[in-house]
Amino acid sequence: MTVPFVARLAGLVKQKTRVTMVDPCDMIVLGGGPAGAVSAWLAAREGLRVRLIDPCRESGRLEGLSPRLHHWLQQSGLGTGGSTLGPLPRRVDWGGETSRANGEYILDRDRLDAHLRGAAQAEGAELVQGTGHLHDGRVTLAEGGEWTARWVIDARGRRSHRAARHGAEFSSLSICGWYRTAPARIAGCAVSTLPEGWIWRADLADGRGWAQFTCDARSPLGLEERLMAALQYVLPEAEVTLLAPPMARQATPVLPTEIADLTCLPVGDALAAMDPLSGHGLFWAVSSALAAAAARRTLTARPGATSETLCRRYLQERAAATYLRNARIGRDFIRLEAHHAAQPFWAARAAFPDERLAHEVVSAPEIRPGLGVRGGLVEEMEMLHTPDHPEGVGWFGSVPAAALWRRIAEGASREALLAEHGPGIGRIYDGLCAHRAGVAA
Numbered sequence: 001m002t003v004p005f006v007a008r009l010a011g012l013v014k015q016k017t018r019v020t021m022v023d024p025c026d027m028i029v030l031g032g033g034p035a036g037a038v039s040a041w042l043a044a045r046e047g048l049r050v051r052l053i054d055p056c057r058e059s060g061r062l063e064g065l066s067p068r069l070h071h072w073l074q075q076s077g078l079g080t081g082g083s084t085l086g087p088l089p090r091r092v093d094w095g096g097e098t099s100r101a102n103g104e105y106i107l108d109r110d111r112l113d114a115h116l117r118g119a120a121q122a123e124g125a126e127l128v129q130g131t132g133h134l135h136d137g138r139v140t141l142a143e144g145g146e147w148t149a150r151w152v153i154d155a156r157g158r159r160s161h162r163a164a165r166h167g168a169e170f171s172s173l174s175i176c177g178w179y180r181t182a183p184a185r186i187a188g189c190a191v192s193t194l195p196e197g198w199i200w201r202a203d204l205a206d207g208r209g210w211a212q213f214t215c216d217a218r219s220p221l222g223l224e225e226r227l228m229a230a231l232q233y234v235l236p237e238a239e240v241t242l243l244a245p246p247m248a249r250q251a252t253p254v255l256p257t258e259i260a261d262l263t264c265l266p267v268g269d270a271l272a273a274m275d276p277l278s279g280h281g282l283f284w285a286v287s288s289a290l291a292a293a294a295a296r297r298t299l300t301a302r303p304g305a306t307s308e309t310l311c312r313r314y315l316q317e318r319a320a321a322t323y324l325r326n327a328r329i330g331r332d333f334i335r336l337e338a339h340h341a342a343q344p345f346w347a348a349r350a351a352f353p354d355e356r357l358a359h360e361v362v363s364a365p366e367i368r369p370g371l372g373v374r375g376g377l378v379e380e381m382e383m384l385h386t387p388d389h390p391e392g393v394g395w396f397g398s399v400p401a402a403a404l405w406r407r408i409a410e411g412a413s414r415e416a417l418l419a420e421h422g423p424g425i426g427r428i429y430d431g432l433c434a435h436r437a438g439v440a441a
């Protein structure tokens with residue numbers, strides 16, 4: 001059915017010459033990667049009618065799943081849908097040192113994304129297989145038709161950035177592909193450096209390996225030649241065969257997008273994209289979907305200019321802080337690799353984004369005003385900044401962090417707090433008490 005365009009903002013009727021279908025749903029999500037699928041899942045389970053659009057193409061790629069996101073997926077009930085392997089033993093050769101400290105979960109991205117889209121469908125979201133463009137809050141499908149809805153979520157990932165605003169003078173590429181070695185390697189992951197960049201490999205029990213070589217985008221050499229040279233550098237003793245032509249992925253960090261229209265929100269990489277060195281891109285994608293959902297709820301429950309200002313600040317400050325923190329963590333890793341410091345790849349990235357510390361130094365717990373989420377809505381609230389959480393924390397589970405710290409600082413006993421909040425508070429109490437000792441000293 002074609003009807004005249006009705007402005008998406010409730011109460012505002014604009015004169016338009018275009019004809020757009022007002023979607024009989026409340027939200028259109030363009031892009032069904034982790035950020036889009038989780039956005040659709042959250043909205044659908046809150047009763048919104050959601051249409052999720054994604055081409056559902058498979059890329060065959062592997063990534064690492066951070067423990068934080070693994071924990072969140074389990075605890076939210078979403079799970080990983082059998083998309084993870086591991087944790088596999090992990091070896092890191094960086095800065096002249098070898099560490100084997102942590103295991104790492106390996107993620108089959110196609111399976112995870114399909115699983116998350118399936119979870120959104122199970123909550124009632126409609127999945128449309130297709131590709132769309134987004135302009136002025138309207139979604140135009142390549143397959144035909146133009147739609148709008150009260151809420152539009154842009155979750156197209158890095159494809160959302162027509163002209164990439166990198167904020168960096170370098171341009172990074174990750175060349176990824178499947179390989180096999182003779183002799184076959186023991187299952188596990190490895191990170192190593194080489195003069196032209198760094199490489200992450202996942203060797204699977206079936207003898208195949210996945211390589212992701214992050215290097216400078218500019219090179220006269222072809223993708224296959226570059227990936228083979230990198231693999232031969234880090235595996236000099238093995239005979240390496242590529243199993244398929246490698247693929248290239250943009251890997252330059254992308255600055256946060258300015259949030260102009262709160263009813264058409266970018267999430268995940270469409271909002272800001274991290275350097276893969278951070279290892280937190282997926283966590284960011286999901287957490288930004290949660291933040292956008294909190295903004296949507298707030299604007300619905302408390303419409304008006306105050307909420308709009310609050311939500312815009314919340315989303316933008318979060319994106320800027322996450323982008324900068326991850327860029328600085330990446331810079332510190334780059335600086336650790338002194339062996340290759342003079343090489344163009346390493347030299348160009350050693351001073352980006354600036355000289356500031358990745359984490360503010362907080363020597364003792366401190367309560368400051370900030371923005372957080374209470375009861376699902378964005379609010380001004382007290383945040384607790386501690387040496388372990390320098391960026392500030394609003395909640396320990398369901399316990400307000402600032403109020404808990406006040407009780408501890410006033411001398412509340414461990415037993416009293418356990419009785420009030422349950423056994424989960426014990427570890428947090430112990431950690432905060434250690435800081436209280438620091439304050440007293």
Ligand SMILES: Cc1cc2nc3c(=O)[nH]c(=O)nc-3n(C[C@H](O)[C@H](O)[C@H](O)COP(=O)(O)OP(=O)(O)OC[C@H]3O[C@@H](n4cnc5c(N)ncnc54)[C@H](O)[C@@H]3O)c2cc1C
Pocket residue numbers: 030031032033034035036053054055056057063064065066113130131132133155156157158159160174212249250251267268269270274276279280281282283285
């Ligand atoms: C080389 C590399 C390695 C990485 N490794 C890791 C890692 O090990 N661990 C980690 O946590 N993070 C990693 N990341 C980051 C992680 O991949 C991203 O942060 C994450 O995928 C972002 O999720 P997203 O949903 O925002 O976007 P995406 O995952 O990019 O999803 C976007 C979705 O939108 C769809 N889409 C695109 N255009 C359109 C359109 N026009 N219409 C409809 N649909 C569209 C796509 O098909 C896709 O399904 C890595 C990134 C790179 C570049």
